[in-house]
Amino acid sequence: MSQSIDQLIFAKWIFTADHNSEVLENYGIAIHDGKIIDVDQHENLKSNYSAKQEFNLTEHILVPGFINAHTHAAMNLLKGYANDLPLMTWLEQHIWPAEGKWMSDEFVYQGTKLAIAEMLKGGTTCFNDMYFMPHQTAEAALDTGIRTNVGLTVLDFPTKWGKDADDYITKGLEVYDQYKHHPTINFSFAPHAPYTVSDEPLKKIATLASQLDLTIQMHMHETQHEVTEALKNTGQRPLARLHQLGLLSPRFQAVHMTALDEQDIELAANEGIHLIHCPESNMKLASGICPIDAVNQAGINIALGTDGSASNNDLDMIGEMRSAALLAKVGSGKADCFSAKQVLAAATLGGAKALGIDELCGSIEQGKFADLCAVDLSHIATQPVFDPVSQLVYSASRDQVSHVWTSGKLQVENFKLKHIDENECRSIADHWREKLKN
Numbered sequence: 001m002s003q004s005i006d007q008l009i010f011a012k013w014i015f016t017a018d019h020n021s022e023v024l025e026n027y028g029i030a031i032h033d034g035k036i037i038d039v040d041q042h043e044n045l046k047s048n049y050s051a052k053q054e055f056n057l058t059e060h061i062l063v064p065g066f067i068n069a070h071t072h073a074a075m076n077l078l079k080g081y082a083n084d085l086p087l088m089t090w091l092e093q094h095i096w097p098a099e100g101k102w103m104s105d106e107f108v109y110q111g112t113k114l115a116i117a118e119m120l121k122g123g124t125t126c127f128n129d130m131y132f133m134p135h136q137t138a139e140a141a142l143d144t145g146i147r148t149n150v151g152l153t154v155l156d157f158p159t160k161w162g163k164d165a166d167d168y169i170t171k172g173l174e175v176y177d178q179y180k181h182h183p184t185i186n187f188s189f190a191p192h193a194p195y196t197v198s199d200e201p202l203k204k205i206a207t208l209a210s211q212l213d214l215t216i217q218m219h220m221h222e223t224q225h226e227v228t229e230a231l232k233n234t235g236q237r238p239l240a241r242l243h244q245l246g247l248l249s250p251r252f253q254a255v256h257m258t259a260l261d262e263q264d265i266e267l268a269a270n271e272g273i274h275l276i277h278c279p280e281s282n283m284k285l286a287s288g289i290c291p292i293d294a295v296n297q298a299g300i301n302i303a304l305g306t307d308g309s310a311s312n313n314d315l316d317m318i319g320e321m322r323s324a325a326l327l328a329k330v331g332s333g334k335a336d337c338f339s340a341k342q343v344l345a346a347a348t349l350g351g352a353k354a355l356g357i358d359e360l361c362g363s364i365e366q367g368k369f370a371d372l373c374a375v376d377l378s379h380i381a382t383q384p385v386f387d388p389v390s391q392l393v394y395s396a397s398r399d400q401v402s403h404v405w406t407s408g409k410l411q412v413e414n415f416k417l418k419h420i421d422e423n424e425c426r427s428i429a430d431h432w433r434e435k436l437k438n
């Protein structure tokens with residue numbers, strides 16, 4: 001007797017991202033109640049299950065949905081707003097003034113929705129966000145079904161979301177209380193950077209994070225300038241200062257990390273922190289190059305993020321994987337550094353580990369949520385296929401993403417978003433472009 005289930009997906013290739021990181025050929029996945037209940041060969045699944053819906057992806061590679069481990073989703077409204085500038089000029093003279101003027105609940109909700117449409121269409125099923133009005137990020141994510149880790153931003157200085165560090169923490173905790181029971185929403189504290197948050201609030205965050213079992217995400221060592229200034233002002237490198245304040249542990253996600261010396265890497269490895277690599281943003285802002293080879297050798301978990309659309313300028317995880325692989329090679333002088341398989345693992349399971357949600361998603365394994373992405377490799381740009389993973393990383397584009405599921409919910413079918421109206425997204429973008437021009 002075959003078991004009745006929701007969906008069967010058969011694919012030419014499956015990259016599971018589990019411990020073996022193997023590529024299965026002519027396998028399939030059984031899904032029920034949003035979760036993966038079986039991974040097996042076609043004929044076994046056919047005889048064991050009868051599904052309400054069946055997908056035959058005969059030219060496709062099926063991978064875990066990408067986890068964009070660092071972004072500021074609402075900043076999609078500022079995509080292309082200021083370009084070809086170094087980090088501090090870009091932030092202080094363009095981005096912060098525009099946000100100061102236009103930031104609102106509507107800005108965050110609509111910008112996040114636009115970003116979610118872009119992410120889902122490109123195969124991303126989870127994003128780790130850091131922005132203001134985090135309840136709006138949560139609302140936009142809940143309205144679409146994408147998984148998210150909402151960062152509770154903390155700064156010393158006032159914005160439209162908070163007055164001072166204590167106020168950001170209080171408001172953040174209210175949002176956490178309001179949404180913590182939703183299975184697709186997780187939270188972390190998000191102190192912006194070592195140079196924007198002082199010691200007292202950082203100590204408070206360390207205590208609260210361990211009491212509430214929350215992770216912490218923070219921009220770290222983004223540029224050499226940041227490290228040099230910190231040495232001048234505090235006498236310590238930022239990572240060493242955070243260690244002294246009690247922030248470093250496996251709950252800590254260090255975003256960027258381009259300016260690292262041997263002691264930084266040793267400290268990061270000893271404390272078990274996660275590194276969130278954002279190569280395209282680092283290149284565009286000329287911030288620096290994260291030493292992936294040394295980080296890898298130290299055994300530090302690497303996740304991959306795009307950063308916000310205003311400094312990338314897209315949320316394309318397939319493009320980010322390619323940039324990450326290529327930059328690691330030229331940065332280290334080693335062609336075998338950050339292989340296609342390693343970079344695909346960073347874009348999936350590495351992200352889930354960094355966010356502390358690897359029990360839920362990040363690989364194609366029995367018991368995990370069915371967060372999945374199928375890429376059609378029949379396109380002439382990805383022919384012939386000797387190795388589907390290298391083809392995905394080095395040759396494919398996100399326009400080849402044909403199907404996407406979040407918790408078993410079909411989000412993209414035959415290259416089209418099923419539940420988000422793209423014309424509405426274009427109207428949102430037009431509306432805000434007109435406003436921001438002034």
Ligand SMILES: [Zn+2]
Nearest residue numbers: 070219307308
């Ligand atoms: Zn960032």
